[in-house]
Amino acid sequence: MTQAFFDEAGLFILFCLTCVAFIIVILTFIRWVDSVARLGRVGSTLLKVEHATTRAIKNRIDMPCLGAVPQGQVKEQGAHAIFTEQVGYIQLIDIAKLQRWAESNDCFINVAMLPGEFVTPERPIAYVNKDEQTKDVISAFTIGEARSFEADPRFGFIVLAEIASRALSPSVNDHGTAINTISIITRLMLMWRKQFEDSPKTQKEKKSETAKYDRISVPELNVADLYDDAYTSIARDGGANIEVAIRIQKSLTTLKTCFNNLNDDFKSEAIRMAEHSFERNKLLMNYDNDIERVKHFHQILKED
Incomplete structure (x- = not known):
């Protein structure tokens, strides 16, 4: 029945493709077994x-200070502290977003906490030198229940x-x-x-x-x-x-x-x-x- 649709060359190609598919499946299975065997070691x-x-x-x-200005080079800290109601670990800080906000509001941001530090409502995460709406600043901090390797x-x-x-x-x-x-x-x-x-x-x-982000300072x-x-x-x-x-x-x-x-x-x-x-x-x-x-x-x- 198959020969009605394929000539000899077509059957050979079909056979080769079937073999390749079997090899891929077998190799994937071996890698999966090896991964399971190593799991927990x-x-x-x-x-x-x-x-x-x-x-x-x-x-x-x-980027020693995440591309921002080292905090030791900043003479004055902003007078307005920024707090968050979230409780957890800082996983990432979007420094580029903070830079854009600081440029649009013509101010300077001092980041007070590095990724990995534990945030609570009474601890400021940053300081600014102007009293502005800071919702965008808070949203630049990714806070989660556990620490992350990435940053x-x-x-x-x-x-x-x-x-x-x-x-x-x-x-x-x-x-x-x-x-x-x-x-x-x-x-x-x-x-x-x-x-x-x-x-x-x-x-x-x-x-x-x-510094790439010259309106932000970050602790070393x-x-x-x-x-x-x-x-x-x-x-x-x-x-x-x-x-x-x-x-x-x-x-x-x-x-x-x-x-x-x-x-x-x-x-x-x-x-x-x-x-x-x-x-x-x-x-x-x-x-x-x-x-x-x-x-x-x-x-x-x-x-x-």
Whole structure:
């Protein structure tokens, strides 16, 4: 019956198309099975979080203040605070929309909160220097129930620290995952070097450049918060674990050394976090030899 509609060449083409369709279906099924098999594995989860955090860090390095004026360069803060009745986390800020509103109203906006911060009705999200209708300003802030990786590099470090802390719980007792997480945190932290590796002349030229959104100011990322997000919970939950304690000291030594002569904040915060971690080790470790081993690596950090 089929031969009545197709000649030999047509039948061959039909056979080839059928084979291609079967191959596509089989490959799709294999990929789906592989995806289901990987679902829930710690290694796969760590990889996804690292990739999401990498994108967020690269975006923030390219635009340290989301393309707006750094708040440290603004002499005066607007006198009129803007509040929202929403309660949740800032996920995104539409800086371009704020710029358009500021231009149309001939005013300047000081953004008070970065993506990832928790908003409540009594906390101002921005300040303006004119008493204007601010509904459009509020609508530029996307507020949700949970934090988002996209514009919030700190969230990635928090998730990584939570994975490590869960691995260190007595019910799991997987210090290998915690050590792997610290390695990922170190790798991500070192990405910030790109922001400071330009020559002093190039950095000066960048600072003198006019911001893309020159009517908006945005706070710079707090380095102390970044370190706290990444290391505090791991140092707390792994304070009695010699392998984790040593890896934390090694990680912070690397950061201190790599940011030396590049950025004082990253360097000093690495030293501060190493001190705090070592103090926890002394309180939580019962074996004197373990404390001495951690102390050895801590001394390397201090002397380096």
